[in-house]
Structure formats: C-alpha cells, structure tokens
Amino acid sequence: MKSRAWAWPALAASFGIILSLLTFSPGYMDGDTLYQLSQAQKNVYDSWHPPLMAYWWHWLLKILPNSWGVFLYDEMALWFGLFLVARFLLPKHSLLAAGFILFIGFLPPIFSINSLVWKDAVFGSTLLLLFGLMMPVQQNRYSPIRICGIILVAFFAMSLRHNGLFAVLPFLIWIGGLSSSHQFRLKQGLLVGFLLASCMLFDQKLMEKWLVDYAPQFPEQAVYTFDLAGVSVGVNKNLFPDVYDVSVIDLRVLYRPYSVFNLFWPTAGMGNWKRPNFVNAQYASTISQSWRTAIFEHPRAYLKHRLRFALMFLGFNVGPERGKILFPPTNLPLDSSPLRIDSWSVNYLLGIKSIEHGFLFRAYFYFFPLCLMTFFLFLRPHPEWARAMAVSGLFFTFSFFIAGVAADFRYSFWLALTTLILSSYFLIENANWLRDQIGRFWQGNKGASHRVT
Numbered sequence: 001m002k003s004r005a006w007a008w009p010a011l012a013a014s015f016g017i018i019l020s021l022l023t024f025s026p027g028y029m030d031g032d033t034l035y036q037l038s039q040a041q042k043n044v045y046d047s048w049h050p051p052l053m054a055y056w057w058h059w060l061l062k063i064l065p066n067s068w069g070v071f072l073y074d075e076m077a078l079w080f081g082l083f084l085v086a087r088f089l090l091p092k093h094s095l096l097a098a099g100f101i102l103f104i105g106f107l108p109p110i111f112s113i114n115s116l117v118w119k120d121a122v123f124g125s126t127l128l129l130l131f132g133l134m135m136p137v138q139q140n141r142y143s144p145i146r147i148c149g150i151i152l153v154a155f156f157a158m159s160l161r162h163n164g165l166f167a168v169l170p171f172l173i174w175i176g177g178l179s180s181s182h183q184f185r186l187k188q189g190l191l192v193g194f195l196l197a198s199c200m201l202f203d204q205k206l207m208e209k210w211l212v213d214y215a216p217q218f219p220e221q222a223v224y225t226f227d228l229a230g231v232s233v234g235v236n237k238n239l240f241p242d243v244y245d246v247s248v249i250d251l252r253v254l255y256r257p258y259s260v261f262n263l264f265w266p267t268a269g270m271g272n273w274k275r276p277n278f279v280n281a282q283y284a285s286t287i288s289q290s291w292r293t294a295i296f297e298h299p300r301a302y303l304k305h306r307l308r309f310a311l312m313f314l315g316f317n318v319g320p321e322r323g324k325i326l327f328p329p330t331n332l333p334l335d336s337s338p339l340r341i342d343s344w345s346v347n348y349l350l351g352i353k354s355i356e357h358g359f360l361f362r363a364y365f366y367f368f369p370l371c372l373m374t375f376f377l378f379l380r381p382h383p384e385w386a387r388a389m390a391v392s393g394l395f396f397t398f399s400f401f402i403a404g405v406a407a408d409f410r411y412s413f414w415l416a417l418t419t420l421i422l423s424s425y426f427l428i429e430n431a432n433w434l435r436d437q438i439g440r441f442w443q444g445n446k447g448a449s450h451r452v453t
Contacts, residue, residue, distance in 0.1 A: 009094060035049070082104055107420070167395065169395070389421065
C-alpha cells in the first residue's frame with residue numbers, strides 16, 4: 001500500500017523528465033557554457049568559472065557526448081528533488097503531491113530555465129536535490145552514509161558558483177544542529193555548519209589549485225570594474241587606476257547599471273579603454289585598492305550604484321535608460337537531434353518569448369513574498385528546514401545585490417524554487433483555516449442570495 005501511495009508522484013516526476021527530454025534535449029547552451037564545455041573537452045581549466053563543473057563534465061563526456069550528460073543530470077536532479085520534497089510535504093495525499101510536482105516543474109520560469117545547460121540551472125537543481133535528501137534527517141532518520149552523501153552533494157553545489165556558499169551555508173547549519181540531536185541546537189548548528197563550510201572552502205581551493213592549468217584569472221575583477229565604472233559615473237570622475245587612461249565621457253557610454261558586458265567587450269571608438277587584465281596579479285591588486293578607495297571616499301555614489309543594480313536585478317525598470325531585464329536568448333545545442341525541429345519545442349519557446357516581460361520572469365515576484373514568509377517563519381515556531389531554505393534563498397539573492405554584475409533572471413532560479421516550495425508549505429500548513437474561510441464565505445454568499453430572493 002505504501003508503494004502504491006507514491007505511484008502518482010513517481011509518475012508525475014517521470015512524466016516531467018520525459019517531457020523535458022522530448023522538448024529540450026540535448027539542452028541549450030550559451031557562451032559561458034560553451035566555454036566550460038571546451039575546457040571539459042580539452043581537460044584544461046582556468047579559474048574564471050569554478051573549474052569543478054567543467055572537470056565533472058570532462059568525465060561525463062566519456063559516457064555521453066557534448067551536453068547530454070549535464071542535461072540529463074540537471075533534469076533528473078530537478079524532478080527527483082521535487083519528488084522528494086512532495087513526499088515530505090504531502091505524505092498522505094498522493095494526488096496532491098503529484099499536482100505539486102507538475103505545477104512547480106512546469107511553471108514557465110522553472111521549466112524553461114532548466115532547459116539550459118548552465119551552471120545556475122545545475123546549481124538550483126542540485127540544491128533542490130540536496131534539500132530533498134535532507135528531508136529524512138528532519139524526521140530523525142539519519143545515518144553516517146546519508147550524512148556523508150548530503151555533505152558531498154552540498155560540496156558539489158557550493159563548488160558550482162563563486163557565491164555558492166551563501167546558499168549552502170544555511171543548510172550546513174541546519175544539518176549541523178540536527179546531526180547528533182533530536183532537537184535542533186542553534187549553537188551546535190553554527191559551530192558544525194561553519195566548520196563544514198570552512199573545510200569545503202579549503203577543499204575547493206585545493207581542487208582549484210590542482211585543476212587550473214593557466215595563471216589565476218582573478219574573476220573578482222568583474223566586480224571591481226563594474227563598481228568603479230558606476231561610482232566614476234556617479235561622481236563624474238575617473239576612479240580607475242592610471243593604466244586606464246579613459247575619460248568620464250567614455251565611461252558614461254560604456255557603463256550600463258544592469259550589466260558589466262560593455263566594460264568587458266567594448267565596441268569600437270571607446271577612447272583609450274582597455275579590457276581588464278585578468279591574469280596579472282599586480283594589476284588585480286591595484287584595481288582592488290582603487291575599488292576600496294572609491295567605496296570609502298564615495299560611499300553615497302557606491303550605494304546608489306548598487307541599489308540601482310539591485311532593483312534591476314529584481315526586475316524593476318529604473319534609471320534614465322529604463323533597462324529591461326529579459327529572459328536571455330539561448331544558443332542552439334552543439335548536437336543535432338531530430339527532436340530539435342519538433343514543432344512543440346519551437347512553439348513552446350516562442351510562447352516563452354511572448355511572456356518574458358511578465359511578472360513570472362521578474363525576481364521581485366519571488367523575492368518579496370520570500371521576505372514576508374521568512375519574517376513569519378522566525379516570528380512563530382516553524383520547522384528548521386523551512387527557515388534554512390528561506391535564509392538560503394535570501395542570502396543567495398543578497399549576494400548578487402552586493403557583488404552581482406549582470407541583472408539576469410536566470411540567476412534567480414534558486415530564489416524562485418525556494419519561494420514556490422515555501423509558499424506550498426504555508427498553504428499546506430494553513431489548509432484547514434483556508435477551508436473554513438472559504439466555507440464561511442460560501443455560506444455567507446449563499447445566505448445573502450436567499451435573502452435577496
């Protein structure tokens with residue numbers, strides 16, 4: 001009977017995987033993904049992107065060609081993660097659990113973004129899988145093997161992005177507080193969580209040092225360049241190091257408050273602007289010093305620049321240019337597949353293009369409800385897993401406010417997943433109250449109609 005109870009959720013997750021494969025296989029890839037694929041094919045890595053994904057991809061290429069391995073993992077992680085979460089949230093309602101899986105999995109932002117073979121899609125799906133694997137721990141069903149598996153998945157997720165720690169740390173604190181006690185202990189969780197995070201960061205740096213074949217690329221220069229350009233435009237003064245013999249007029253042309261793209265790949269006729277030298281340690285140190293000086297000497301211009309970016313990251317059109325944050329176009333996959341010319345795939349993607357200006361593809365639609373839910377989660381007694389998930393989504397989003405360089409909705413994939421799952425949790429927790437309210441409303445309207453007649 002227990003296996004039958006999960007037939008519908010398992011069928012829903014399987015249907016999601018199959019339809020994703022039929023629609024998007026072997027996955028869409030943008031320039032960043034193609035760059036990582038080339039590293040995996042050559043087995044030569046640099047540090048601009050965290051090298052672990054490309055190294056993992058290198059081994060997948062021995063089994064499946066090009067994008068197939070990462071694409072299959074991404075889809076299976078998402079749908080199996082949704083299955084595990086549904087099994088935890090709705091243990092006695094098989095059909096509702098199946099509906100939960102299908103609703104979240106086929107919501108256009110989730111379904112379409114997960115078609116991308118892209119580190120942020122893989123990152124969000126891996127975190128969802130991590131969360132699903134941690135659910136039995138909340139019910140005091142843990143073993144050394146399960147804990148080791150959870151830590152391994154957490155390490156993999158954290159290694160996919162430079163700011164992955166912000167999303168993973170709340171889960172490490174949660175698992176640390178529950179690992180040796182039936183009750184969550186905050187001090188124990190903080191101690192164990194930060195210890196695990198420190199060990200993972202150390203291992204990540206060792207792996208990066210072992211894998212990287214080129215000179216370090218200092219990817220933090222993207223943040224320094226973006227911020228220095230924004231503050232320079234704000235105070236009408238060039239704050240870059242002397243090596244940048246550039247005028248404020250050129251910076252005004254190059255600077256976009258929602259993206260660093262023009263500063264990295266400037267168009268012709270941009271004066272003396274030079275692209276940052278990513279492999280020069282001395283230059284990286286110089287621009288870092290200029291960045292710190294600019295922040296301390298012009299904090300108001302810096303905060304204004306970052307606030308404008310944060311609003312654009314959330315999907316608001318602000319500033320004189322009223323920049324539009326859209327669902328970015330994707331490149332065709334390297335593989336040729338008969339499924340790619342299927343009319344369903346084309347029609348679906350065209351449909352997505354028609355709604356990409358809507359609220360579903362705006363981060364504010366998920367960010368502000370998550371802030372509100374987080375407030376209530378800490379205001380009243382609620383399970384630690386819900387608090388950990390809420391803090392994970394918020395911390396990860398806030399990290400982009402501080403150090404983001406592109407207002408791309410795809411970065412909000414994990415934010416959207418956390419908001420949707422926690423919204424479902426609140427609906428389930430308050431189902432009886434909602435049922436009573438709907439019943440009273442229905443009875444009131446029924447009584448009013450009788451009085452009128």
